[in-house]
Amino acid sequence: MKVDVLLGLQWGDEGKGKVVDVLTPSYDVVTRFQGGPNAGHTLEFNGEKYVLRSIPSGIFQGDKINVIGNGVVLDPALFKAEAESLAASGHDIVSRLYISKKAHLILPTHRLLDAAYEAAKGDSKVGTTGKGIGPTYTDKISRNGVRVGDILDNFEAKYKAAIARHEQILKSLNFQYDLKSMEKDWFEGIEYLKKFKFVDSEHFVNNELKAGKSILAEGAQGTMLDIDFGSYPFVTSSNTICAGACTGLGIAPNKIGDVYGIFKAYCTRVGGGPFPTELFDETGEKICKIGHEFGAVTGRKRRCGWIDLVALKYAIMINGVTKLIMMKSDVLDDFETIKACVAYKMDGEQIDYFPFDITKEVEPVYVEMPGWKTTMTNVKSEKDFPKAFEDYIAFLEKELEVPIKIVSVGPDRNQTIVR
C-alpha cells in the first residue's frame, strides 16, 4: 500500500481539515507530518464545529488510528488544551492517537523567541502565529532541539540546557518575559502527554503499509508557505510540500500514492508577505465577508484576492499533484464576473512562471469569466452544476492539467461533491 498525501496549494487555510475528515472513512490511518499549532483545521458535522491544531483531522471518523509524525513540532500545553476540549465534547482520543518520539517539543522560550524575533524585525516582520514554530525548527536544524522521546530520559537536564541557551538570546535582545507563568501549563502538558502512546512513527507507518493498511497524510499550511519554495522569507519553517511527508513520517518517495492538492476557488493569505492577486477594493471585502475569512485560531482577518494560476501551477509541479480539490466555490455564487490570474507582468515583461522574487512589483494578468449566479450550497451532484460553473471547472482543469475530483460548496462534511 501507499501513503496518499493531502496538502494545501496556496497560502494555507484551503480547507484541508474538512476534506481529510471527509476522506478518512477510506483510510486506516491518518497522520500529520509537519507544522504544529500554527495550523487551524476546521471541521463541521452534525451541527458541531471543531478546530484542530496539532491533532490530525481523521480523529472523528470511527476508530481510525491517528499519528503525529516526527516532522511535527508539538506544544504540550496547547496539545493538552486541544485534547481535553475534544474529551469534554465526548471524543476520547487517548487510545487512538500515537505520537512520534522524534517530534520536537515547542518549549515556552521558543514562543518568547518567536515574539522577540518578530519585534526585532519591525515593519518587515513575518506576521507569524506566535506559536514558536520558527525557533523550534531552528533548534531542530541546529541540533539543539528537545524531542518527545526525551521526556522519558533525563528530561529535566535537557530542558534546562535548552532554556539557559534561549534565555541568553532573549537577554541579548532585551526582551522582557515571565517564564515561570508559562512553565506551569507547559509541565502539566508534559504530564498529560505521557497518557499517549509514544511510537517510532517511521516503523509504525511502514509496518502498517506492509500489512496492507492505507494511510492518508494531512499537510498543514500551504505550498506558498513552504520554507524552500514559498514566498521566502514570508513563509513558515517547515517543508509543507509532498516531499515533507517523506521526511516527516519516514517513508520512501516510492511509497507516495495519490497527491491531493487543495485550493480555494479564489485565494487568501494571512500575515505579511507578497500576494500578487490581493484585492484592496469592495470585491476583496465581499469575498472576505461571504467566505468568513478570519483565522481559525488567531481570528486575524485574511487578505483576499482572485485565484492565481501562476502560483497554482507551480505548486502542482512541486508536489506532483494527481487530484485537485476545489474549496469554497459557494463563496463566489453571487459574483457577476470571476477573474483568474494567468500571468504576471514584472519589469515590463509578461511571464507565466513563478519567479524567484515576488516581493517586487507584480501586476497580475487576468482572464474574466461570467459568474454562475446560482446558490450552490445545496447542490449534491455535478449534474446539477450550472453551465457557467461547469465552464469555470473546465477552464481550471485545462489550465492546470489535473482533474478536479472534489468540489466543496459549504463548510459541512455533507457539502462535498465527489466527481
Ligand code: GDP
Ligand atoms: P485548513 O487550515 O486548510 O483546514 O482551513 P481552515 O479551517 O483554516 O479554513 C477553512 C474555512 O473555510 C473553515 O472555516 C471551514 O469551515 C470553511 N470551509 C471549508 N470548506 C468550505 C466551503 O466549501 N465553503 C465554505 N463557505 N466554507 C468552507
Ligand code: IMO
Ligand atoms: P493551516 O494549516 C495560514 C502563516 C502565518 C505567517 C507565516 C509564518 O491552518 O493552513 P509561523 O507561525 O508558521 O512561523 O508563521 O505562515 N501561517 C499560516 N497561514 N494557515 C496556516 O495553517 C498557517 N500557519 C502559518 O500567518 O504568515
Ligand code: MG
Ligand atoms: Mg487553517
